[in-house]
Amino acid sequence: MKPKIFFLLFILAGIYGCSSDDNADSTPNIPQNSECNNGFAGIYPCNNYDLIAHLPLSTFGGIGITGNDSWGWTDSASGKEFAIICTSNGTSFIDVTDAVNPIYLGTLNTATVASSWRDVKVYNNYAFIVSEANNHGMQIFDLTRLSDLTTVPQNFTADAHYTGFGSAHNIVINEVSGFAYAVGSDTFSGGPHFVNIQDPLNPFGAGGFSGYSHDAQVITYNGPDNDYTGREILIGSNVYEVGLFDVTDKSNPIEISTVNYSNIGYTHQGWFTSDMNYFILGDELDEVNYGGNTRTLVFDFTDLDNPIYHTDFFGNSPAIDHNGYVKDNLYYQANYTAGVNIYDVSNIENNSISKIGYFDTHPENNATNFRGAWNVYPYFESGNIIISDINRGLFIIRKSGT
Template sequence: MRSILVCLQLYLFTLNAQDSWNVNLVFNWHDTSLPATFAYSNVYNEIWGFEVNNYDYAVIGSTNGTHIFDVTNSDSIYERLYIPGAAQGGEIVHRDYHDYKGYLYIVCQEGASTMQILNISMLPDTAYLVYDSDSTFSQTHNIFIDTSSGIMYAGYVKTLYPSPLLMGMAVYDLADPLNPVEVYYQSTNVHDIYSRKDTVFLNSASDGLEVYDFSNPSSPVFLGSLTGYAFEGYNHSGWLFDDGKHYVMSDENHGYPMKVCNVEDLNDIEVVSHASSGVDPNSIPHNQIIMGDYLYVSYYHDGLFIFNISDPTDVKVCGYYDTYLPSDHASYRGAWGVYPFLGPDKVLLSDMQSGLYVLDVTNALNYNNIVKNYIKGIKVYPNPASGQINIDIGNNEIGPVKLKLYNVSGHLLYEKTLSNRIESLDLGHLNIKGLVFCELYSLKDIKVHRIKS
């Protein structure tokens, strides 16, 4: 019986925008009546999700406000609520969300905005605003609530009272969820924040990654930092691995890969690997969330990419879904955010031009189950390649091998039987461009290996 011996991803210049692999579309919503932003013609921004009373909900921001969808039944997804923003229109680029103790917190960075708090505890029957005011702050770029301590962290904050003040970051105690109390602020800019049990990772823009102990929120203690790393740019966002030993972060610069950092010793944070979509030399990861052994990334221009991170030193793509059809990568369009916590059949994605996506990533998660057993020593290089590839099966006794190349749509592009331990193939005449999947078949027991160079 013929079995897959090797399955790998091979990049052949030049890379193009992709369609999908191992990810299926469940639902898409886009309201053409909503205004686009003056910058980049974006209509939508952040995505969030929550479960309450056995119902699942998706939250997406737009230039006009907040849209909440009931996604409980994949066959009948619909918009359940719309919350108008205090500020609306073409100037609105950023909204952000987090839920805590039956409340959804809604913020915005532009215009005469407010913080809004929505009581969601009685859904599906009803939900209503219980707070809509600029008394705490008028604007903020984003928020993160550490639910273990009831502390809300906010980046790029503008307050109006008692006098206008711009803060790089502010921290609020949610002991009373309807009355956030400021307990700390700093002037140094922080773009994004991740906190787990009061250990707080600050993606500090041009100042790299910083880590603090906020167990006493009014007096944080510095624990460590990382600067001067390869591909350092505008440190934008990040997420901690479930085991707490590694942290993945992205710099919002064209062509810069994500960095996987070992954070077991915060006095010596080390980048142990890089990961990228590989779609274009200018691809940019925007936001990322980790659930289990999988990293979910919303990429500008490239859509959703899912990576297996079970080995932090060898991060592998296992699925993707492109939501932005144009092939340009020079701007900041396409996917904004991702939310995977409603389950593999309800992964939420927001695209700035085309709206809300509900995606089924079951195949992407199952894909890696067949990759755990593999034959070591097989090499396919160079990768990326410009036409010629070399295949070295090493010292493995596997007999004749058949090579097959497929494009992202699953169409067979090329096949050949290999009889030598090392083979060089010139594929230039095929004029293959973009992401290509290479499979090597043997006649022996199933052995599967993915190679990433």
């Protein structure tokens, strides 16, 4: 059985084979702007992070929908901040400028059918959306349409639609080069599918290479390895290994190196530290397959030709880790049933990573299953952080005392 198919069946069992105490609509009405006091914000366990607002999945329409990915966009003209929340039925947009009073603006429905997997990234004021839904392709939505709406919520339509692939698990964008990379698609055996999006409404395919990739980060490199300064580097989380590729020449992508590690479950997703010296990786199935608490791995990427395992660090529960992102010296990790955990990685060179806070969107338990926080977006200038939860929708949190 192909790794992708096995993983899909496994995660479906985790999402839908769960007990009745995890129903999405069972959340009581929690007051907005609940400070984290004595370890709780309302019913939600927390430390050092307050609940600013919560919008349940029912806000976004549909019965029995589930949440998945999320991202954010800031309108440079107005300074307004917007959350983009993906669900099984489509992609919803929320004005979170006044974070205590978020405004649901409407939804762009799925291009074909519902799917538990949808992913979104942003480039040049456009959202680019892919899904595991059959024949979905890539929807392109002009986010500037959100800034001056007079009637909400609306049923939005896409501004463009790329059909060079059908289904795709994930999308990655290098905002410097203006290229999108669909991974886990039905092209290139699931390997990265390159799309030139420099003219967002007129995207075109630019090649790709074979070898299934679940997720990736693509950057224009300015890290410590001078051999690759200015090159476009793709770091793929490829089920059983991390792969580094030079994709500067789209007609001739070059494998730089690969690196793996012990007790591989499913090499899921990773992110560079701000100085590009280290790469922080989440393995989605190691807790399931091997037991133990949440394990996050760190690799030394100072020499891209010779990446090496550096260290790992562990959470306080057996919850499964999902997506993680770095902003400055903090690593924000969506940790499914354990919510979102925030780590200080400023001393990662000396194997010192410390948890500075958390917000648990799944108060029932920290079990090893696929419930709770799917994604976290920490990049708003305001300091507000959005979390997309499979069962409970959108949370907006903020560091206490800020």
